[in-house]
Amino acid sequence: MFFILAWRNIWRNKRRTLITVSSVLFAYVLATALLSFAEGFQRQLKETMIRQETGYLQIQDAYYFDEPSLDHTLEYGDNVKQAVAEFDEEIDYVVPRIQGFSLAAKEMSTRPAMVTGILPGQENKIRNLSGNMVRGEMFSEDDDFAVIAKGLADLLKLDIGDTLILIGQGYQAVTATGMFEVGGIIEFQLPEQNNTAVFLPLKEAQWYFAADNRLTNLIIMPADPDQINRLASELQSRLDDEWYTAKTWKELMPDMVGLMQMQNTVYTGIAWIFYIIVGFGIFGTILTMLYERMQEFGILLSIGMKRIQLGIIGLIETILIGLLGTTAGVLTALPIVYIFQQFPIKFTGEMAEYILRFGMEPVFPFVIDKHIFINQAYTVFGITLLIGLYTMRKMYSIQILEAAKN
C-alpha cells in the first residue's frame, strides 16, 4: 500500500519526475561512459607498458632492482629452470634477457647503446620485434650478428654488412669488447629507444658480457594475468631469496602504478562532480515536493497516520526516482559503451603520433566492465538513499497543526 501510494505520488507531477529521472540517467551514463573509457585507456596503457618494458612478472637477482648492473645478474641454471617448470601449467611462456649499457662505435664515432641479448622467438611473442624491421633480418637464436635501431644506425652511419664495435663493462668488472656484423635495422617510435637499442642473440650477449648462463631479467608471462601476485609469491617460495627475487610489474614500475592511481582519482572525481550536481537536482525536487504537500501531510498525520509511515513513503518515493534513473541509466549506458567498444575512439594527427611514440596504438576501445556499472549504480543508489533519509527526517519532524493549516 505504501508502495502504491509512493508510486502514484511520484507521477503526480510527471514532468518534474521525468526531468529528475533523466538527470540521474545522464549523470549515470556520463560517469559510466567516462569510466569505461578510462578503464579501456588504462588497460591499453598497462598492456603496452607490460609488453614494452617489464612483462607481468620477472625473476631477477635480489639486488638488481635497486642497482641494475651486470654484477647483479642471476644464474639461469637448474634452480630457476626447475622452479619455473613447476608452474608450467600457469605460465604461458618465459622471455630471458641480459641487458647493459655499452658504447657502440664505428671508426671514430661512438654512441651510448643499450645492448640486449634476446631469444628472438620468445621476444617476438611479447613485443613482435621482427615486425618492426626496416632493413635486413632478425637473427635467429644461433646466429651471431646484431640488429640495431634505426636512429643509432643513422647516427653512426651503419648499414647492413657493416661492423659494429661494442665496448663496455661485463660481469664482475670484466672489460667487455665485441665486434658484430649488422644484420638488420629495426625502427622504434620512442626516440630514446630508437637511438640506443642494440640486440644480440642471447648467447652472443652472454659471451660479450662475460656472463655465461646469466640473465638480468627472466620475464614470465602467466596464463592468467589476474593470478600474478599469487604466482610471484609461490615462485619466490621455491627460490632462494638470498639470490633471487620474483617481482610483479607493479613492483617493477611503481611510477606507472602511481600514475594509474592518480588517473583513477581524477576520473572518479569527475564522476562525483556529475553526481553532486544530480544530487542537488533530486534534492531540490524533493524539497519542492515536501513544501507543496505540507497540508496533505498535516491531514494524514491528523487522521492517524504515523510519522514513520509517512517517512517511509517519502523514502520510497526518493528511492523510486533513484532506481528509475539508474535502471534507465544502465539501459542507456550499455549500448553506448558497447558501441564505443566495437567502434573505438581513434586519435588522428599529432595526437596520434604522440601516442604512437609510446608504443601505444592511438585507438581506445571502451571496456564493458560490470564492476563499473555496478559501482556507479551503487553510488547513485547511495546518494538517493541519503536524500531519502533526509526526506524521511523532514517528514518525521512535521508540526501537524502548522502543516494542516498551511
Added chain:
Amino acid sequence: MQTVIKTESLSKTYTNTAVPVHALKDVNLEFKQGEFTAIVGPSGSGKTTFLNVIGGLDKPTEGKVVIDDVDIATMKESQLFDFRLRHIGFVFQAYNLIPVLTAVENVSFIMLLQKKPKKEMEQRAREMLDQVGLSEKLHVRPSQLSGGQQQRVAVARALASKPDFVLADEPTANLDTESAFNLLDIMARLNKEENITLIFSTHDQRVIDRAKRVITLVDGAVDKDEHFKRN
C-alpha cells in the same frame, strides 16, 4: 446516555504572540453518545482551538479532556497518534483527501491503517460511499469530484472506521448553499443511523439549524449551550 467526551476547566492560552491570547477559558462540557452538536461563535472565538484540543491535535494549557476514562491531555504524542486513529474521525475544511487515491481507496485508508481485513474494509467503504450518495464515483480521484462531493467522501472516510466520535471543523465553509445543506443532511442522517457522536464547528447560520445541540463560544468561553428537538 453514555458520556463520550468530558472537558474539565479546559483552558488554552497562546503565549507565542505579543499579548497572550486566551483562546479557551475554563470550558466545562460533556458530550453524550449520539449527540449532534454545532460549535458556533464569531471568528476567533476558539472553535478550531476547541476541536483541536478535544481531538488530541493540540494540548490544553490547563484542564482535562476525558475520553473513555482517560485524560488525553496527558498522553504522549505517539500514544495520541494511535488514539486518534482508533477513536476519532476527522473532517477538515478542505484538502481532506489523498489526491492519488480513488474515492473508495480514500474511504478505506483509515481502516487500512487500522489493519482491518481487506474484505470487510472494501465492503464498508462501498457501503459508506453509497450512504453519502457517491456509489457512482467509487473509482474516481478527488480532482474529478466537486467540492461538495469531496467533503462527502471525507465524511464517509471519517465514519467508515466507526470511531467514538467525529470532529468536523467548518466542513461546509467552502461549499455553496445547496452542497452545504446536502452535506449537513447526510451528516444528520448518519448521526441517527449509525448513532455516532458528531461535533462540527461553523459560523454559517444556514446549517446551524440541523444540529440538535448548539454551543456558542465567545472569546474562548461558553456563552450558550442550547438543546433542540429535531426529527
